[in-house]
């Protein structure tokens with residue numbers, strides 16, 4: 001029997017990665033987000049590392065401990081409150097549309113944090129997580145490289161907010177890095193996934209203790225993609241401890257992403273054949289609508305850059321420059337690209353990314369809900385089985401698989417589909433908060449006792465990027481959780497609404513009907 005143990009590794013690796021979100025409060029109307037204002041009465045508290053947070057430092061260590069040879073000195077620019085600055089009402093990390101570091105969800109969350117409601121205990125958890133911070137995909141990376149090379153060939157010496165470019169180097173040196181986790185800087189994917197493991201170990205230590213009592217290892221799952229697998233393995237170091245493999249504590253099961261797997265998959269976006277084939281209502285819709293919206297905000301930027309550099313940039317080139325703000329940040333900790341554009345221009349960029357994902361794999365397209373319902377159904381069955389089914393279920397996937405599940409769950413669905421003519425400032429669907437790099441949704445099975453009443457009742461509570469989020473139509477439980485019976489009825493009803501996966505997706509009727517691997 002594996003023994004309970006302490007984790008030397010988590011003590012050695014400094015507790016560093018309390019990323020972005022900690023010093024935020026609620027957004028103002030314009031969707032900008034505010035750091036906590038520093039109260040002057042913290043002066044006499046000798047216990048406080050909060051002063052660090054107040055100084056705008058994202059971690060317990062200072063920025064200087066994250067020195068990187070190519071990280072330019074951003075202090076001045078930050079103090080001038082360019083787009084890259086974190087000021088009283090602006091944090092760029094909330095406007096990168098899924099290209100930037102993990103941040104907490106802060107809109108539409110239940111106040112009070114993630115503490116378990118009084119009288120309740122978490123009996124089982126299910127997590128669906130995106131891989132952690134990564135380099136650009138090949139296609140985004142190639143586009144970024146192309147615009148950088150074209151600028152290099154310009155005889156011009158760039159000035160003002162492009163002056164950095166004269167000495168700037170691309171943030172990857174070999175194309176083998178593309179698509180893979182980043183491994184340097186405070187916002188690196190290696191650190192982010194490890195920290196997530198430690199965070200969950202902190203919350204769910206009692207469930208880990210239970211799992212360790214079992215004679216069998218805990219299975220966790222990753223879709224068959226290097227960055228997803230690495231995220232799962234690094235998470236496991238933080239959660240289960242460095243000896244998890246030799247001690248047979250946990251086993252990673254890799255699930256093929258092959259399009260032939262039908263419904264028995266973690267990546268239904270690939271196995272739902274019509275999602276790829278249907279160029280109008282399938283995933284392509286997202287790219288088309290994004291391009292339409294992008295065209296609406298680019299002309300003034302193009303004119304300004306032409307004036308400034310003598311070069312005329314295409315919509316795509318400007319979009320790639322905006323993308324580099326987030327991607328460089330996950331490698332070097334900051335990026336001068338963030339200061340090339342105004343805050344409004346980043347609000348537009350953010351919205352473009354929201355439109356992309358909303359219509360590519362979210363509520364705005366035809367197949368997403370049916371695709372996402374597969375995992376939701378399997379997970380609901382496990383919640384109904386209760387602790388006997390095992391305490392811990394962790395699945396690692398891509399963002400294109402999380403958006404469908406959120407769609408099936410019907411939890412961040414806007415009443416009206418996102419317009420492409422202007423920014424809908426009141427929208428709930430914000431990619432930065434719904435699914436940043438490392439984005440995750442956790443289902444907690446709560447067992448609660450009422451004072452003076454015998455027996456316990458079960459509820460499901462949803463944690464999206466550490467913002468507890470209520471289901472719009474089911475929140476009568478403690479901490480606005482959903483009674484388990486109602487939750488199950490809801491999943492069943494959604495199954496009827498979203499339609500049969502095989503039929504809708506153009507998959508043969510003799511292929512797998514649902515997920516078979518999700519069990520301990």
Ligand SMILES: *[C@@H]1O[C@H](CO)[C@@H](O)[C@H](O)[C@H]1NC(C)=O
Pocket residue numbers: 073075076
């Ligand atoms: C970075 O900026 C700070 C604040 O403006 C300045 O004091 C410091 O000398 C700069 N460091 C370098 C290496 O330029």
Ligand SMILES: *[C@@H]1O[C@H](CO)[C@@H](O)[C@H](O)[C@H]1NC(C)=O
Pocket residue numbers: 003004005006241243246247
């Ligand atoms: C792993 O198992 C070995 C052999 O039983 C044991 O000595 C070691 O303490 C275990 N490691 C942990 C972290 O429990």
Ligand SMILES: *[C@@H]1O[C@H](CO)[C@@H](O)[C@H](O)[C@H]1NC(C)=O
Pocket residue numbers: 258259260
């Ligand atoms: C997917 O599976 C099919 C059938 O098993 C196989 O022929 C094909 O080579 C696989 N494709 C990939 C990319 O692995």
Ligand SMILES: *[C@@H]1O[C@H](CO)[C@@H](O)[C@H](O)[C@H]1NC(C)=O
Pocket residue numbers: 263374377378381513514515
């Ligand atoms: C959904 O769950 C039910 C109840 O266990 C099961 O019978 C059915 O096969 C599942 N459907 C899918 C598509 O996973």
